[in-house]
Amino acid sequence: MNNSENSIKVVQDYFKAFQNGDIDNVLNLFHDNCLIVSVKDQEREKEQLHGTYRTKEEATQFIANIINLFNTKEFVVERVVGNENVVFANGKFTHEVKATGKLFVSDWTQLSIIEDNKIKEYRFYEDSAAFVIASEA
Incomplete structure:
Protein backbone atom coordinates (compact mmCIF):
# COMPACT_ATOMS: atom_id res chain seq x y z
CA MET A 1 0.00 0.00 0.00
CA ASN A 2 1.49 3.37 -0.98
CA ASN A 3 1.38 6.49 1.16
CA SER A 4 -1.70 7.93 -0.58
CA GLU A 5 -3.64 4.66 -0.21
CA ASN A 6 -2.64 4.38 3.45
CA SER A 7 -3.72 7.97 4.18
CA ILE A 8 -7.07 7.39 2.46
CA LYS A 9 -7.58 4.23 4.52
CA VAL A 10 -7.06 6.16 7.79
CA VAL A 11 -9.83 8.59 6.83
CA GLN A 12 -12.12 5.79 5.62
CA ASP A 13 -11.53 3.96 8.92
CA TYR A 14 -12.48 7.18 10.77
CA PHE A 15 -15.81 7.44 8.94
CA LYS A 16 -16.52 3.74 9.38
CA ALA A 17 -15.80 3.86 13.13
CA PHE A 18 -17.99 6.95 13.55
CA GLN A 19 -20.87 5.41 11.60
CA ASN A 20 -20.59 2.23 13.70
CA GLY A 21 -20.65 4.21 16.95
CA ASP A 22 -17.12 3.02 17.83
CA ILE A 23 -16.07 6.25 19.54
CA ASP A 24 -12.94 4.71 21.10
CA ASN A 25 -11.64 3.86 17.63
CA VAL A 26 -12.65 7.29 16.30
CA LEU A 27 -10.53 8.92 19.02
CA ASN A 28 -7.70 6.43 18.50
CA LEU A 29 -7.40 7.64 14.91
CA PHE A 30 -6.47 11.17 16.04
CA HIS A 31 -2.79 11.97 16.55
CA ASP A 32 -1.83 12.94 20.14
CA ASN A 33 -0.89 16.41 18.89
CA CYS A 34 -3.75 16.87 16.46
CA LEU A 35 -5.33 20.10 15.31
CA ILE A 36 -9.08 20.15 14.59
CA VAL A 37 -10.77 23.11 12.96
CA SER A 38 -14.55 22.86 12.90
CA VAL A 39 -15.78 25.49 10.40
CA LYS A 40 -13.74 28.40 11.80
CA ASP A 41 -10.19 28.62 13.13
CA GLN A 42 -10.77 30.48 16.39
CA GLU A 43 -11.05 29.85 20.11
CA ARG A 44 -14.37 28.50 21.37
CA GLU A 45 -16.27 27.77 24.56
CA LYS A 46 -15.92 24.16 25.70
CA GLU A 47 -19.37 23.01 24.52
CA GLN A 48 -19.30 25.14 21.37
CA LEU A 49 -18.95 22.93 18.28
CA HIS A 50 -17.38 25.36 15.83
CA GLY A 51 -13.85 26.50 16.49
CA THR A 52 -10.39 25.12 17.13
CA TYR A 53 -9.44 22.03 19.13
CA ARG A 54 -5.86 21.09 19.94
CA THR A 55 -4.55 17.75 21.21
CA LYS A 56 -6.22 14.38 21.48
CA GLU A 57 -7.84 15.43 24.76
CA GLU A 58 -9.67 18.24 22.97
CA ALA A 59 -10.54 15.80 20.15
CA THR A 60 -12.53 13.95 22.82
CA GLN A 61 -14.45 17.18 23.50
CA PHE A 62 -15.01 17.66 19.74
CA ILE A 63 -16.61 14.21 19.43
CA ALA A 64 -18.64 14.76 22.63
CA ASN A 65 -19.93 18.07 21.24
CA ILE A 66 -21.13 16.35 18.07
CA ILE A 67 -22.84 13.57 20.03
CA ASN A 68 -24.41 16.00 22.51
CA LEU A 69 -25.73 18.36 19.81
CA PHE A 70 -27.08 16.02 17.16
CA ASN A 85 -0.59 12.39 3.32
CA VAL A 86 -3.32 14.89 2.34
CA VAL A 87 -6.87 13.56 2.09
CA PHE A 88 -10.02 15.35 0.98
CA ALA A 89 -13.50 13.96 1.57
CA ASN A 90 -16.95 15.34 0.94
CA GLY A 91 -20.58 14.41 1.27
CA LYS A 92 -23.84 15.49 2.84
CA PHE A 93 -25.63 14.98 6.13
CA THR A 94 -28.89 15.47 7.95
CA HIS A 95 -28.70 16.02 11.70
CA GLU A 96 -31.55 16.66 14.09
CA VAL A 97 -30.50 19.39 16.53
CA LYS A 98 -31.38 17.87 19.91
CA ALA A 99 -32.17 21.21 21.57
CA THR A 100 -34.73 22.28 18.95
CA GLY A 101 -35.80 19.13 17.10
CA LYS A 102 -35.09 20.96 13.82
CA LEU A 103 -33.17 19.39 10.95
CA PHE A 104 -29.73 20.66 10.00
CA VAL A 105 -29.04 19.65 6.40
CA SER A 106 -25.71 20.44 4.77
CA ASP A 107 -23.08 19.45 2.27
CA TRP A 108 -19.68 19.06 3.92
CA THR A 109 -16.00 18.95 3.06
CA GLN A 110 -13.16 17.59 5.16
CA LEU A 111 -9.40 18.01 4.81
CA SER A 112 -7.17 15.63 6.76
CA ILE A 113 -3.41 15.50 7.01
CA ILE A 114 -2.13 12.11 8.09
CA GLU A 115 1.02 11.55 10.14
CA ASP A 116 2.12 8.27 11.78
CA ASN A 117 -1.12 6.63 10.49
CA LYS A 118 -3.17 9.11 12.54
CA ILE A 119 -5.14 12.24 11.74
CA LYS A 120 -2.72 15.05 12.58
CA GLU A 121 -4.79 17.89 11.12
CA TYR A 122 -8.55 17.82 10.54
CA ARG A 123 -10.57 20.65 9.00
CA PHE A 124 -14.32 20.21 8.57
CA TYR A 125 -16.55 22.67 6.74
CA GLU A 126 -20.34 22.73 6.59
CA ASP A 127 -23.17 25.21 6.08
CA SER A 128 -22.80 27.02 9.39
CA ALA A 129 -25.68 29.39 8.57
CA ALA A 130 -28.00 26.36 8.29
CA PHE A 131 -26.71 25.21 11.69
CA VAL A 132 -27.59 28.59 13.24
CA ILE A 133 -31.11 28.45 11.78
CA ALA A 134 -31.67 24.86 12.96
CA SER A 135 -30.40 25.80 16.44
CA GLU A 136 -32.83 28.69 16.91
CA ALA A 137 -35.76 27.92 19.19
Whole structure:
Protein backbone atom coordinates (compact mmCIF):
# COMPACT_ATOMS: atom_id res chain seq x y z
CA MET A 1 0.00 0.00 0.00
CA ASN A 2 1.49 3.37 -0.98
CA ASN A 3 1.38 6.49 1.16
CA SER A 4 -1.70 7.93 -0.58
CA GLU A 5 -3.64 4.66 -0.21
CA ASN A 6 -2.64 4.38 3.45
CA SER A 7 -3.72 7.97 4.18
CA ILE A 8 -7.07 7.39 2.46
CA LYS A 9 -7.58 4.23 4.52
CA VAL A 10 -7.06 6.16 7.79
CA VAL A 11 -9.83 8.59 6.83
CA GLN A 12 -12.12 5.79 5.62
CA ASP A 13 -11.53 3.96 8.92
CA TYR A 14 -12.48 7.18 10.77
CA PHE A 15 -15.81 7.44 8.94
CA LYS A 16 -16.52 3.74 9.38
CA ALA A 17 -15.80 3.86 13.13
CA PHE A 18 -17.99 6.95 13.55
CA GLN A 19 -20.87 5.41 11.60
CA ASN A 20 -20.59 2.23 13.70
CA GLY A 21 -20.65 4.21 16.95
CA ASP A 22 -17.12 3.02 17.83
CA ILE A 23 -16.07 6.25 19.54
CA ASP A 24 -12.94 4.71 21.10
CA ASN A 25 -11.64 3.86 17.63
CA VAL A 26 -12.65 7.29 16.30
CA LEU A 27 -10.53 8.92 19.02
CA ASN A 28 -7.70 6.43 18.50
CA LEU A 29 -7.40 7.64 14.91
CA PHE A 30 -6.47 11.17 16.04
CA HIS A 31 -2.79 11.97 16.55
CA ASP A 32 -1.83 12.94 20.14
CA ASN A 33 -0.89 16.41 18.89
CA CYS A 34 -3.75 16.87 16.46
CA LEU A 35 -5.33 20.10 15.31
CA ILE A 36 -9.08 20.15 14.59
CA VAL A 37 -10.77 23.11 12.96
CA SER A 38 -14.55 22.86 12.90
CA VAL A 39 -15.78 25.49 10.40
CA LYS A 40 -13.74 28.40 11.80
CA ASP A 41 -10.19 28.62 13.13
CA GLN A 42 -10.77 30.48 16.39
CA GLU A 43 -11.05 29.85 20.11
CA ARG A 44 -14.37 28.50 21.37
CA GLU A 45 -16.27 27.77 24.56
CA LYS A 46 -15.92 24.16 25.70
CA GLU A 47 -19.37 23.01 24.52
CA GLN A 48 -19.30 25.14 21.37
CA LEU A 49 -18.95 22.93 18.28
CA HIS A 50 -17.38 25.36 15.83
CA GLY A 51 -13.85 26.50 16.49
CA THR A 52 -10.39 25.12 17.13
CA TYR A 53 -9.44 22.03 19.13
CA ARG A 54 -5.86 21.09 19.94
CA THR A 55 -4.55 17.75 21.21
CA LYS A 56 -6.22 14.38 21.48
CA GLU A 57 -7.84 15.43 24.76
CA GLU A 58 -9.67 18.24 22.97
CA ALA A 59 -10.54 15.80 20.15
CA THR A 60 -12.53 13.95 22.82
CA GLN A 61 -14.45 17.18 23.50
CA PHE A 62 -15.01 17.66 19.74
CA ILE A 63 -16.61 14.21 19.43
CA ALA A 64 -18.64 14.76 22.63
CA ASN A 65 -19.93 18.07 21.24
CA ILE A 66 -21.13 16.35 18.07
CA ILE A 67 -22.84 13.57 20.03
CA ASN A 68 -24.41 16.00 22.51
CA LEU A 69 -25.73 18.36 19.81
CA PHE A 70 -27.08 16.02 17.16
CA ASN A 71 -29.07 12.93 16.36
CA THR A 72 -27.64 11.96 13.00
CA LYS A 73 -30.34 10.97 10.53
CA GLU A 74 -28.04 10.58 7.51
CA PHE A 75 -24.33 10.95 6.89
CA VAL A 76 -23.16 10.24 3.36
CA VAL A 77 -19.52 10.10 2.29
CA GLU A 78 -19.52 10.74 -1.45
CA ARG A 79 -15.79 10.58 -2.09
CA VAL A 80 -12.44 10.28 -0.38
CA VAL A 81 -9.35 11.20 -2.42
CA GLY A 82 -5.76 11.66 -1.39
CA ASN A 83 -2.28 12.60 -2.48
CA GLU A 84 0.53 11.42 -0.23
CA ASN A 85 -0.59 12.39 3.32
CA VAL A 86 -3.32 14.89 2.34
CA VAL A 87 -6.87 13.56 2.09
CA PHE A 88 -10.02 15.35 0.98
CA ALA A 89 -13.50 13.96 1.57
CA ASN A 90 -16.95 15.34 0.94
CA GLY A 91 -20.58 14.41 1.27
CA LYS A 92 -23.84 15.49 2.84
CA PHE A 93 -25.63 14.98 6.13
CA THR A 94 -28.89 15.47 7.95
CA HIS A 95 -28.70 16.02 11.70
CA GLU A 96 -31.55 16.66 14.09
CA VAL A 97 -30.50 19.39 16.53
CA LYS A 98 -31.38 17.87 19.91
CA ALA A 99 -32.17 21.21 21.57
CA THR A 100 -34.73 22.28 18.95
CA GLY A 101 -35.80 19.13 17.10
CA LYS A 102 -35.09 20.96 13.82
CA LEU A 103 -33.17 19.39 10.95
CA PHE A 104 -29.73 20.66 10.00
CA VAL A 105 -29.04 19.65 6.40
CA SER A 106 -25.71 20.44 4.77
CA ASP A 107 -23.08 19.45 2.27
CA TRP A 108 -19.68 19.06 3.92
CA THR A 109 -16.00 18.95 3.06
CA GLN A 110 -13.16 17.59 5.16
CA LEU A 111 -9.40 18.01 4.81
CA SER A 112 -7.17 15.63 6.76
CA ILE A 113 -3.41 15.50 7.01
CA ILE A 114 -2.13 12.11 8.09
CA GLU A 115 1.02 11.55 10.14
CA ASP A 116 2.12 8.27 11.78
CA ASN A 117 -1.12 6.63 10.49
CA LYS A 118 -3.17 9.11 12.54
CA ILE A 119 -5.14 12.24 11.74
CA LYS A 120 -2.72 15.05 12.58
CA GLU A 121 -4.79 17.89 11.12
CA TYR A 122 -8.55 17.82 10.54
CA ARG A 123 -10.57 20.65 9.00
CA PHE A 124 -14.32 20.21 8.57
CA TYR A 125 -16.55 22.67 6.74
CA GLU A 126 -20.34 22.73 6.59
CA ASP A 127 -23.17 25.21 6.08
CA SER A 128 -22.80 27.02 9.39
CA ALA A 129 -25.68 29.39 8.57
CA ALA A 130 -28.00 26.36 8.29
CA PHE A 131 -26.71 25.21 11.69
CA VAL A 132 -27.59 28.59 13.24
CA ILE A 133 -31.11 28.45 11.78
CA ALA A 134 -31.67 24.86 12.96
CA SER A 135 -30.40 25.80 16.44
CA GLU A 136 -32.83 28.69 16.91
CA ALA A 137 -35.76 27.92 19.19
